[in-house]
Structures are given as structure tokens and as C-alpha cells.
Amino acid sequence: MKALFLIFHGFEAHNGISKKILYQVEGLKQNNIEVMLSYLLIDKNGFHKRMVNDRIIENYGKGLFAKIKKRICYDKLKSYILKEQINLLYVRHDLNANPFLVSFFKSIKDNNINIILEIPTYPYDNEFIHASWKDRLQNYIDKLYRNSLSKTLYRIVTFTNFSQIWGIQTINISNGIDFNAVKLKSNNKTNIDELNLIGVADIHAWHGYDRVIRGMINYYKYNRDIKVYFHIVGNGIEQVINDLKQITRDNNLSEFVKFYGPKSGLELDLLFDFADFGIASLARHRSNIVNIKTLKNREYAARGIPFIYSEIDSDFENMPYVLKAPANEESIDICRIIDFYSRLNMTAKEIRESIYHLSWKNQMKIIIETPINS
Structure with a gap:
């Protein structure tokens, strides 16, 4: 053919x-x-x-x-x-x-x-x-x-x-996924004194990154022993990104929420090596989408990092390294992510191997x- x-x-x-x-x-x-x-x-x-x-x-x-x-x-x-x-x-x-x-x-x-x-x-x-x-x-x-x-x-x-x-x-x-093109995360954290969240996307409203930042606002209202950072990587809709930056500044979170712009190659690989937990789509409901099999879910799994999303993705619904968020406008519970991550007992290699069929x-x-x- x-x-x-x-x-x-x-x-x-x-x-x-x-x-x-x-x-x-x-x-x-x-x-x-x-x-x-x-x-x-x-x-x-x-x-x-x-x-x-x-x-x-x-x-x-x-x-x-x-x-x-x-x-x-x-x-x-x-x-x-x-x-x-x-x-x-x-x-x-x-x-x-x-x-x-x-x-x-x-x-x-x-x-x-x-x-x-x-x-x-x-x-x-x-x-x-x-x-x-x-x-x-x-x-x-x-x-x-x-x-x-x-x-x-x-x-x-x-x-x-x-x-x-x-x-x-x-x-x-x-x-x-093209497994030859996606590098496996090389750093497996053994203790939790800080947690690095990463969101990589062509950023739109349906990614729901504002839900994470609002969750961090709630989290940092109290004196927290575990520091949580959110690394946002990518370009996208300018107004959406500006709104995320404004929320960050208004709530004095610039130390904890970092904006990198687009990254690829070695720079992106290094960010993933540093990251602990992926932020996938958290607001597909804003586009009236319930079922979707996003590329980002697969990229996170291929990298070997656990992640959170809110839609229905039949390839990942029962995976032990996936945390599901409700498909609504509630702030993301950061303590829930920390607890989930601390209980997870899978290596990056094991996460990656779970999707070889994809x-x-x-x-x-x-x-x-x-x-x-x-």
C-alpha cells in the first residue's frame, strides 16, 4: 500500500x-x-x-x-x-x-x-x-x-x-508512543522532602493548570514540611498562560510555580529527570469531553512518572500509578497527591513497561x- x-x-x-x-x-x-x-x-x-x-x-x-x-x-x-x-x-x-x-x-x-x-x-x-x-x-x-x-x-x-x-x-x-524517542526518567526518588509536579503542554484552558495552582494556594496556607513545586513547560494560549502567572503572583507563589516556556530534547529530558509527578488534563469538561485518549497521558507513562488526570481514558483507568481527579472546578488536593505518591511502589521502568502495547x-x-x- x-x-x-x-x-x-x-x-x-x-x-x-x-x-x-x-x-x-x-x-x-x-x-x-x-x-x-x-x-x-x-x-x-x-x-x-x-x-x-x-x-x-x-x-x-x-x-x-x-x-x-x-x-x-x-x-x-x-x-x-x-x-x-x-x-x-x-x-x-x-x-x-x-x-x-x-x-x-x-x-x-x-x-x-x-x-x-x-x-x-x-x-x-x-x-x-x-x-x-x-x-x-x-x-x-x-x-x-x-x-x-x-x-x-x-x-x-x-x-x-x-x-x-x-x-x-x-x-x-x-x-x-515511539519508545525510541521518549527517554525513561533516570531519577527514582527514595524519600519525600519535596515534590516536583510537572505539566508539559501546548497550554489551553482544558489543561486545568489553574486547579493545581489554586490547590497550592490552599496547601501553603499552612506551614508545610514538604515543599511542593509546579513546573509548567510549554507555550499555548497567551491569555490562559497570563492568567496562570497572575494567579501565581497574586498569591505569592512565584517561588513554587515556575514557567519555562517550550522545551525539547536534552532540556526537556532533564526537567523530567527532576520531576516526580505529572499533571495531565484536569479540565476537559470545559470542552464537554468525557472520553479521550490523550497523548500526554502516554508520554508521562513512557517517561516513567505517575500522573493525575480527570477525563476517562480506558487505557489508564485501572493503572496503579494514576490518580484520578474529579471532572469539575474544585481545587486539586495537594495533600492527596503527596499521600498517593508516598504510597506508590513502582519504578519508572515498571510504569513504562505497562504501556508497551501502545x-x-x-x-x-x-x-x-x-x-x-x-
């Missing part, structure tokens, strides 16, 4: 989504799929380009016209797909259903090429309630055309338990076998 993995953005070294896409491509290759990756690139001179691997498929030029053109022009990409005799078009949805994309997908389907659309988060409309006008407009257009888009699809890949989305049968998988090779295998077995 010959596949094209299509995305509508570029890559950043520290970005978890960028890493995930590359891991998925590698997972397909490990299943003997010949796969090409098509993405957008802005070169050092400001030219917008559609790429397939290292090959330029189309140069859209510079400026505003180029920004528009790369979102609506797909003829050269279609020609490439037909010339290369692609059998499967795998698309990561960018909330960008529009008449131009619908037309492109329809022409691909008319050439007997299966289209599988991955929706990273579903449902997602509530994520736009407090978004910028530009993002809300994009979501509005997506709502108008998603039904037409769905008629061109073979299947939809989801990390939820939905059996159908937009009337299309789903392929249910978990977010996976490799990207195994998850992508589910996808490529579906067209054969359906």
Missing part, C-alpha cells in the same frame, strides 16, 4: 503535535506501508510552500495572497497523488472543512482513493467559545461544510469511544487493517 499523510501546517521541534505526526508516519512504515508526508513550509525568504517529504509540490509565493492560496489550492497536490498512484490519503483534520477542501476530497474519492480523516479531539466546537474572532469564523465555516466533507470519507479516526462521527464509521485507536506501530496497524477487514 502507498499512502500520503496530509497535514495543513508545518513543524516545530518542541511541539508535541509535530512529534506525534512523525511518530505516526514511522508507525505506518513499520507496518510496511510506503508513506509520504505532505506539509506546509515557510522558508527563510518568506515563501509559502506545499511539500511532500523534501520535495516542493507548489510554491504559493509570499504575503497575504500566499496565505490564502495555500488553504484553497490543491490541484498540484492532486496531480502528485494521481501520478504517484497513492492508495490511501490519511488526513489530520485542522478544523478546516471548506468548499475548496470538499472539492479536493471529492476529486480524490472519484479516483477510487480511500480518504481517512483523523480528528485529534472530538467534540471540539466548545473549544472555540472564548477563541479569537478569526478562530470562531474558521469553526463556523467548518460547521457549514463538515457534512459535505464527511460524504467523501472512508473512515474517521478518533481517540474517543464514538462509533460514528458525522454519520461516518470510526476507527477507534489510542494515542501511541506503540505507534500497533496503533497504526489498527488503521491500515480496517480497509482490508471491513
